[in-house]
Amino acid sequence: MEFSVTSLGPRGTAAAEVLLTTLAAAGIERLWFCSGSELVPLQEAAARMRAREERCPALAPAIHEHVAICAAMGESMVTGRPVAVAAHADLGPLNFGAELHTAFRGGYPLLILSGYPATHPERRTSQAFWNQQRWDHGEALRQYTKWDYRVAAHEPLGTVVARALQVARTEPTGPVQLTVPAEVLAAATVVGGPDSADRLAVAGHGGGHEPGIREIARRLLGADRPLLLTERAGKDPRAVHLLAELCERYALGCRSTRFRMSLPSQHPAQLAAPRVPDADVVLVLEHHVPWIPAVDPPGSDTWVAVVGQDPIAAEIPLHELGADLRMYAAPAEFLTALLAELDRQAPKHHERTRRRAERLAGDAQAAGAELERARRDALAEPHLTHAALGAALDQVLHPDDILVDELGDTLGLSRRSEPGTLFQNGGSSLGWATSACVGAGLAAPDRVVVCSTGDGAYLFGGPAAALWAQRRYDVPVLTVIANNGGYRTGTSHVDDYYPDGEVARTQDYTGGVFDPVPDHAAEARAAGAVAFTVSTPAELLAALAEGREIVRRHRTPVVVDALLPTHTGDRHAGPAHGTSHGKARR
Incomplete structure (x- = not known):
């Protein structure tokens, strides 16, 4: 034409x-x-x-x-x-x-x-x-x-x-x-x-400049408690495997956020990573806010390197986190270059690396055992908690299921181990997950897609329109709502800010609580989904297991409304009209 x-x-x-x-x-x-x-x-x-x-x-x-x-x-x-x-x-x-x-x-x-x-x-x-x-x-x-x-x-x-x-x-x-x-x-x-x-032509970053790589390698090999912090390395699946190799060969601790699956949750480097204030060398890879300066900054003698495709966080107006070295590089290319340089320098530091590896293995074993106890304890509680949500998802999800998560660190007990199986939005706006799952399902039609979100975020996400899209494009999603009847910003945050204030005294959290509590299960059924309302770990496990099969075999969206205690500690009363718990209605 x-x-x-x-x-x-x-x-x-x-x-x-x-x-x-x-x-x-x-x-x-x-x-x-x-x-x-x-x-x-x-x-x-x-x-x-x-x-x-x-x-x-x-x-x-x-x-x-x-x-x-x-x-x-x-x-x-x-x-x-x-x-x-x-x-x-x-x-x-x-x-x-x-x-x-x-x-x-x-x-x-x-x-x-x-x-x-x-x-x-x-x-x-x-x-x-x-x-x-x-x-x-x-x-x-x-x-x-x-x-x-x-x-x-x-x-x-x-x-x-x-x-x-x-x-x-x-x-x-x-x-x-x-x-x-x-x-x-x-x-x-x-x-x-x-x-x-x-x-x-689309511009790309290489592995970084050689003097900076040599200095980072020298510092890591000479450290007693090195720590790698990352948020976005997992955007590139190649970087996931390289990061695991780096941590294993050179006994580095690593803390990654849940933005992407950058390192398996159960990896020893992740389980035994030191706290930021306790590290003597910190390598930041693709992470704009690796620590909160007012809460857990590095020590005054800690050496810090920041590497990434925007190592100065140019998109953020005020960025006061300090560093000794900053370098432009793409994650996979940088990790490849760093591994090669570490291999070159390593023979002089063999004994130190061996001692670090022994300590890391011991700490990881203890931390892993503690997390397993936490999962068992959470599922043994008589009522639901965020910990129980994480533990239940951990038990029901398959390794290649895609978890689109809007609950953040509250789901820390849910392990992800495969690249491309964990996604968060990368910002602080809520309501994204319910519809991001639609695109994820279209991009990976043979995978089960699970959405974990809060009740406020679920409402922000236009659930009726999102469920319509799931049915329109045949991409059913298993959606789990952590329903505690309100916003953390308008309840527990008020108490944190004014611990002796009038709101805390009167327990009047107007502006932060949902009264009446929406019946998300009834709304979901009206939009063509199968819905469960649950209030105990046992009911949750059963609903998740059945819901996953409904999504996979029957291609029907599923919504699980999980009733948690409120932000102020009260037991969640559930919808005012008394929806029965643990029952699926098609």
């Missing part, structure tokens, strides 16, 4: 076809789509391209923008590829809400496409076209994107899209925004044709 000369009438699809062809060339399989008047050329262009059997991303409709952007991120986190979402004018991107924070802080290579209302006199056929105009369309999202652009009719649309994807894919990856005015998207002719981010 000659996109530069083809005329398809006063409302054509040439520009829309160039856009879709460029997305397909980047490996984008679906365009998450929220309907809008100025986006209709994309629908027509996709239909025409399908009729001609041309390669084109599938339009993936969502009934809420929150679901669309989260599902796109969920797809990207599993595949590692860029993704795209389209939303209507200014209103759709505003409906992305706090998940723009997640996209940016989580580093998802996401192309956000939005239209702009028609300004041509003959196209201004609705009052909405005046209402939706803004002085600077990209401004609302600019603090949460790496790049934004509003394309004009005289510019090569394919190259603009390719440039957007080049920026999104370059480390540190992140979201970009492209605004396409209504007249541009509906153009019957277009400047240029499809283009490719690969033609523009």
